[in-house]
Amino acid sequence: MAARRRAGDDQLMTRQLIILTDPGQDQAAAILTILGRPDAFEVLGLVATAGNIGLDHTLGNCLKLLELAGRPDIPVFAGAPLPMRRDLVMAEHVHGPTGLDGPDLPTPAIRPQAQHGVDFIIETLRSRPEGSVTICGLSPLTNLALAFRIAPDIVPRVKEIVAMLGAYFELGNITPTAEFNCYVDPEAADVVLRSGLKITLLPLDVTHQMRSTRGRLDAFSALGNRSGRATDEMLTFSEAFDLKKYGWDGAPLHGPCVPAYMLAPEIFDGRTCAVEVELTGKLTQGMTVVDYWQITGKAHNAFWVRSGDANAYYRLITEAIGNLP
Ligand code: RIB
Numbered sequence: 001m002a003a004r005r006r007a008g009d010d011q012l013m014t015r016q017l018i019i020l021t022d023p024g025q026d027q028a029a030a031i032l033t034i035l036g037r038p039d040a041f042e043v044l045g046l047v048a049t050a051g052n053i054g055l056d057h058t059l060g061n062c063l064k065l066l067e068l069a070g071r072p073d074i075p076v077f078a079g080a081p082l083p084m085r086r087d088l089v090m091a092e093h094v095h096g097p098t099g100l101d102g103p104d105l106p107t108p109a110i111r112p113q114a115q116h117g118v119d120f121i122i123e124t125l126r127s128r129p130e131g132s133v134t135i136c137g138l139s140p141l142t143n144l145a146l147a148f149r150i151a152p153d154i155v156p157r158v159k160e161i162v163a164m165l166g167a168y169f170e171l172g173n174i175t176p177t178a179e180f181n182c183y184v185d186p187e188a189a190d191v192v193l194r195s196g197l198k199i200t201l202l203p204l205d206v207t208h209q210m211r212s213t214r215g216r217l218d219a220f221s222a223l224g225n226r227s228g229r230a231t232d233e234m235l236t237f238s239e240a241f242d243l244k245k246y247g248w249d250g251a252p253l254h255g256p257c258v259p260a261y262m263l264a265p266e267i268f269d270g271r272t273c274a275v276e277v278e279l280t281g282k283l284t285q286g287m288t289v290v291d292y293w294q295i296t297g298k299a300h301n302a303f304w305v306r307s308g309d310a311n312a313y314y315r316l317i318t319e320a321i322g323n324l325p
Pocket residue numbers: 022024025026027051052091138139164173179180181254255
């Protein structure tokens with residue numbers, strides 16, 4: 001039976017986050033949601049991933065978003081420019097040539113850190129108390145997997161991983177069987193899923209229920225702040241591809257499901273189960289194979305979120321973004 005996780009003591013504490021991201025308008029909304037809730041999240045740093053668009057753009061987009069949100073103090077690090085073993089597949093067809101098309105955000109004045117993103121992950125996990133840092137995965141998991149391979153000692157030091165990744169009851173979005181974040185770097189997803197850590201996945205199964213209808217997008221602009229207006233403009237741009245593809249009344253809003261889950265797990269449903277990644281299938285590379293019905297008896301390695309309350313979700317993220325400049 002699907003179970004709801006109750007808000008527990010964890011939800012009352014401020015989470016220290018390392019954010020893995022390749023913004024990407026939906027991920028921009030996720031980052032703004034996080035920054036709008038400083039009571040719940042302390043952002044230790046953003047690690048730019050190659051994914052939706054090349055690393056040069058995702059790095060600059062991270063900087064633009066922090067300036068938009070009035071948080072130039074948060075450090076940004078460049079991660080690897082390529083997946084662990086494959087050529088980079090991007091999603092310009094959804095996100096535009098800059099990856100953050102829609103609003104005209106100014107060229108950022110702030111600069112990225114000189115330290116590599118993988119080294120930042122390793123150093124932070126080694127220097128912070130064990131079990132104090134949550135990995136917020138909005139992108140392919142390349143840089144986390146590289147950190148785990150370079151420094152296996154940091155793995156048990158992670159509090160937990162909450163990531164937007166995979167699809168099972170929903171079909172794939174970049175191939176008929178694979179979700180984009182997993183497809184771009186399936187080897188990285190495999191390393192992370194085998195880590196033995198507490199992992200919560202927000203797959204297309206749930207993100208496809210979180211549709212950005214016009215009314216929901218208008219609510220961002222109605223906030224009257226620059227972050228709300230930019231969110232509306234970003235998502236209005238990026239939704240065009242999905243509206244045509246799916247024919248729905250709104251496009252799926254993927255990224256903010258990650259912070260929303262950390263803020264209010266009780267609005268989501270799912271269950272722990274065995275989740276594996278197909279690495280060699282001719283037609284199924286990057287597919288998340290989920291033993292949701294417990295057929296194999298394999299050890300459970302992730303909490304798989306299958307559904308959620310869309311109205312509560314949009315209330316949560318809109319309220320958070322309303323706290324920003
Ligand atoms: O499949 C959805 C994911 O792929 C989101 O993170 C979106 O930004 C794209 O990267």
